[in-house]
Amino acid sequence: MSVFSPAPQEAGRLRPSVACDTGGALSGFRCIRSVGGIEEYRLAANGLRVLFMEARAAPVALLMLTYEVGSRHETDGFKGASHMIEHLMFKGSARFNRQLGTSIFDLLHPVGAQTNATTWLDRTNYFNLVPVSHLEIAADVEADRMRNLRIAPADLEAERTVVLNEHDMYAGDPLERLNQAVWGAAFRDHPYGHPVLGTRDDILGLTREHLFEHYNRYYWPDNATLTVIGDVDRKRTFDLVRRHFEPLPSANRSFETDHGAEPGPHGEQRVVVEQEGQPGWVMLAYRTPDGSSADADALELLGSVLTCGKLSRVYRPLVVTGLATGAWSSISRLRHPGLFQVQSLLGSDQAHLRVEQVLRDAIADIRRHGVSQQELDRAKGRTRGNLLTSRDGPVAVALQLNEAIAAGDWTSYAAATDRIAAVTVADVQRVARDYLIDARLTVGHLAQPGHGGAVQ
Incomplete structure (x- = not known):
């Protein structure tokens, strides 16, 4: 996804944390700990981890979902699946799509939101910076596409072209090629040695079935962390998180791969x-x-x-x-x-x-x-x-x-x-x-x- 310029952000210090509040407004959440002004909770219904931090310098809120899936979780023949799904997550979900007149960008951009996503070795993240009065829109969108991604054949082909162009751009950068060659040599038996964007052949070969298999393995509340930071009201924030995310089921299984550390060392x-x-x-x-x-x-x-x-x-x-x-x-x-x-x-x-x-x-x-x-x-x-x-x-x-x-x-x-x-x-x-x-x-x-x- 393209990078948007940041909106005016707080220039001052972030407020220290308060003690975890497990009663009243936070019913349904289990407090885990509070460290450095950041509070950690678990949504009891499905295991979603929630990080909450107040920052009062500007009337904005940041809502981010981090899924613990990246290129490390891909296998030969399907390299690039995590990044392709990242792109397709912006094309539509059950309730938010162009056909219904509710595309993600059409909803978020008119209210001044900035929305983007990135994929890396161990994770994929989606973040939305919104005026605090529109935080619920971002939460609604993220909850719906967590379990209700739509992959229309035309959208897949359009994004395949975009991703191939991105792949070719990086492949044409000499320093990127050097860095990838070094990582590939250092990690011969571990997926850290694979390109995050995948290989060209694998990108060309990804099907809707491949992508849904990957999505349905990793896109679950108990494999995600929801982070909310900003000028937010505690009760309202946890109410909306519970309202939108509590109905989602958990996978209730391990998400880890079989890959441990790279064997070796191999020698120079x-x-x-x-x-x-x-x-x-x-x-x-x-x-x-x-x-x-x-x-x-x-x-x-x-x-x-x-x-x-x-x-x-x-x-x-x-x-x-x-x-x-x-x-x-x-x-x-x-x-x-x-x-x-x-x-x-x-x-x-x-x-x-x-x-x-x-x-x-x-x-x-x-x-x-x-x-x-x-x-x-x-x-x-x-x-x-x-x-x-x-x-x-x-x-x-x-x-x-x-x-x-x-x-x-x-x-x-x-x-x-x-x-x-x-x-x-x-x-x-x-x-x-x-x-x-x-x-x-x-x-x-x-x-x-x-x-x-x-x-x-």
Whole structure:
């Protein structure tokens, strides 16, 4: 789906949570916990998880449904099913469709709503930012399409064309191709190695029967989290959630796949993507723990020490020397073990192996000698600042919660600053020794044709 510009959002602080209220207006809900201003409930009738947060800075509300289904849940021959369903969810449901004159966009856009959806490895989410007076419309739409999706043959073919164009756009992006090649090499036996959009052949082969089978396996209240954030009245919010979602049945079964962690490690893997006229790129990717692990926090700070700012470990040997124009690091916080990636955009000399060696040497030095307290404090300050400034408004908060839900623990969002603060210099050196080793490494080069990445 296309990305809409955000509406005016709150610029101030989010209100702290109040104690869970399990009586009166919240009849039918079971309070689970309250963490960091966010309250968690379960709708007793069907297991729907509800996260509720008040934010009074503007008269808007964010309603989001996160389904725990993504490309990880797909099998060979059906890759791309999750993303295709995401598109088709906007074409119509039993009560909201063009034929009845009640299409989703025709109902939501005239009231100033922004609605969108995304698909990723572990989840698919649908979110609606609406004037608070129209929150019920969004709830009604999401409840109906949770169990009553319509897939008209003409709609499937129209969206197949859209999805194929999206697939081809990404397939034509050299850096996307490099990233996919690295993930594919790192995860040979796990669906994290598959493209989220699917393969072209599988997209072409998806049928209504395939898609309904996938939809009917995963689109249930007890496989979903409903998040409501904004200038909302507690009683009205829980009344409407109960009214629209309580009639839906639960699947009452496990939704997990048989895929555990990738076997291995496999030993060092190498991939090269060749592309004429593109600047060179070097990517180092190490297999790491799942996103809820405390080790992921230490690796995130290690990445900051390694690549962030002029005082980082690689700035002088890469940027000052002209070998590269910059370096970046990231860690994927996923339900299963993912990747810690360090990458660099090369300078005009296209010295792939020299840049790779600088990155490897810097990581090896942290394995041997660790980082200083000053470096760690600087990384913590930068990371904490980024966390706080990225939480401005209901949409930003919801989308970060979305990733925490997908990784298996929504409270990791609320506890993020405390978790970062708890990391020690010993933790950073330990995770470097445990995870940033050649046996867990995949190296990727984006190079000119004929160079094969082996440019000194």
